[in-house]
Amino acid sequence: MPFYYSLGRIPQKRHTQFEKPDAAGLYYEQLFGTIGFEGMSSLLYHVHRPTMVREVRESVDMSPKIAVDKNMLSRKLIGFSIPTANDYLTSRIPLLVNNDLIFGLAAPQQSLSNYFYKNADSDEMLFIHRGSGRLRTLFGTIPFQYGDYLIIPRGTIYQIEFDSTDNRLLYVESHSPIYTPRRYRNQFGQLLEHSPYCERDIIRPGSLETHDETGDFLIKIKKQGALHSLVYASHPFDVVGWDGYNFPYGFSIFNFEPITGRVHQPPPVHQTFQTDSFVVCSFVPRLFDYHPKAIPAPYNHSNIDSDEVIYYVDGDFMSRNDIAAGHITLHPGGIPHGPAPGAMERSIGKKETQEYAVMVDTFRPLMLTEQALQIDDGNYYKSWLAL
Numbered sequence: 583m584p585f586y587y588s589l590g591r592i593p594q595k596r597h598t599q600f601e602k603p604d605a606a607g608l609y610y611e612q613l614f615g616t617i618g619f620e621g622m623s624s625l626l627y628h629v630h631r632p633t634m635v636r637e638v639r640e641s642v643d644m645s646p647k648i649a650v651d652k653n654m655l656s657r658k659l660i661g662f663s664i665p666t667a668n669d670y671l672t673s674r675i676p677l678l679v680n681n682d683l684i685f686g687l688a689a690p691q692q693s694l695s696n697y698f699y700k701n702a703d704s705d706e707m708l709f710i711h712r713g714s715g716r717l718r719t720l721f722g723t724i725p726f727q728y729g730d731y732l733i734i735p736r737g738t739i740y741q742i743e744f745d746s747t748d749n750r751l752l753y754v755e756s757h758s759p760i761y762t763p764r765r766y767r768n769q770f771g772q773l774l775e776h777s778p779y780c781e782r783d784i785i786r787p788g789s790l791e792t793h794d795e796t797g798d799f800l801i802k803i804k805k806q807g808a809l810h811s812l813v814y815a816s817h818p819f820d821v822v823g824w825d826g827y828n829f830p831y832g833f834s835i836f837n838f839e840p841i842t843g844r845v846h847q848p849p850p851v852h853q854t855f856q857t858d859s860f861v862v863c864s865f866v867p868r869l870f871d872y873h874p875k876a877i878p879a880p881y882n883h884s885n886i887d888s889d890e891v892i893y894y895v896d897g898d899f900m901s902r903n904d905i906a907a908g909h910i911t912l913h914p915g916g917i918p919h920g921p922a923p924g925a926m927e928r929s930i931g932k933k934e935t936q937e938y939a940v941m942v943d944t945f946r947p948l949m950l951t952e953q954a955l956q957i958d959d960g961n962y963y964k965s966w967l968a969l
């Protein structure tokens with residue numbers, strides 16, 4: 583997140599002695615950064631050394647099992663058909679992947695509380711479709727609820743607590759950092775006046791936990807597609823304070839302010855996040871185009887450079903037929919797509935839409951996993967044939 587934030591106690595000057603109370607020694611400074619020493623970073627101050635590995639246990643291969651590596655079919659996946667699972671990591675089911683990201687769904691029924699998790703491969707984006715709770719991290723706690731995005735920078739140690747067993751999450755693991763869109767920011771990183779959201783909308787970490795505990799603390803670390811289990815000698819949430827630009831945060835889709843016009847606006851007006859290899863867009867309730875001859879439904883367009891994935895959250899989904907909450911559509915690059923038969927005509931004269939959806943447009947083709955084929959309806963590619 584390209585703005586400065588601080589929480590807890592920090593020394594007046596970085597890289598200097600920071601003494602514990604009662605002459606009990608010094609706190610341990612840790613640089614938490616990306617892209618070498620050039621990307622955004624934060625400085626954290628630990629009660630104990632953050633480097634104390636007591637034991638290395640098993641490693642488990644987490645690589646997605648690819649079923650279709652060269653896809654040329656538009657597809658519809660029935661997302662709510664994925665199985666539930668007690669464990670948070672076990673519940674995460676990869677569906678669409680390439681060398682840049684993993685796109686998947688999860689339906690965890692229990693909180694992640696008996697171990698800690700760190701993704702050392704990827705930034706993570708979680709979208710909360712059902713459920714509420716708290717994301718607990720070494721940076722502090724972020725409350726979440728229906729409609730929230732959670733952005734978790736790679737290397738963040740976290741646990742997640744749910745208030746109930748009914749939880750549905752969309753997740754994306756990005757091998758490049760997830761940022762706010764460049765065109766919404768000025769040269770200093772501040773979000774501009776035409777941005778559909780601003781810094782006030784960002785949910786920052788709070789309630790910093792500082793555990794002065796030693797013992798055996800299991801941390802599961804994802805690296806190079808494998809899940810490694812390591813036992814650390816001190817509690818990972820032992821930070822007394824931190825400051826910087828690199829930290830987890832939340833943002834509610836309900837705080838995204840839509841950009842509209844006299845005629846239909848292209849998908850980039852819905853952009854919410856960006857990376858080097860894909861963008862994320864939010865479709866929210868909005869007024870339709872107000873030109874007297876406007877066609878509110880999107881025009882047919884060719885995906886030459888991108889695979890388009892839309893996760894449907896709630897509402898009327900005016901451009902599609904036979905779409906429900908939890909469905910995922912995949913429109914691969916190389917073939918055109920557009921509104922379903924009848925959708926263009928239905929949209930004429932309509933004043934607004936009440937839809938919510940999350941779109942991910944990738945710059946390289948996506949492959950489908952074995953789990954994705956299990957929830958593929960098999961007929962979606964025929965849905966543009968005339969009625």
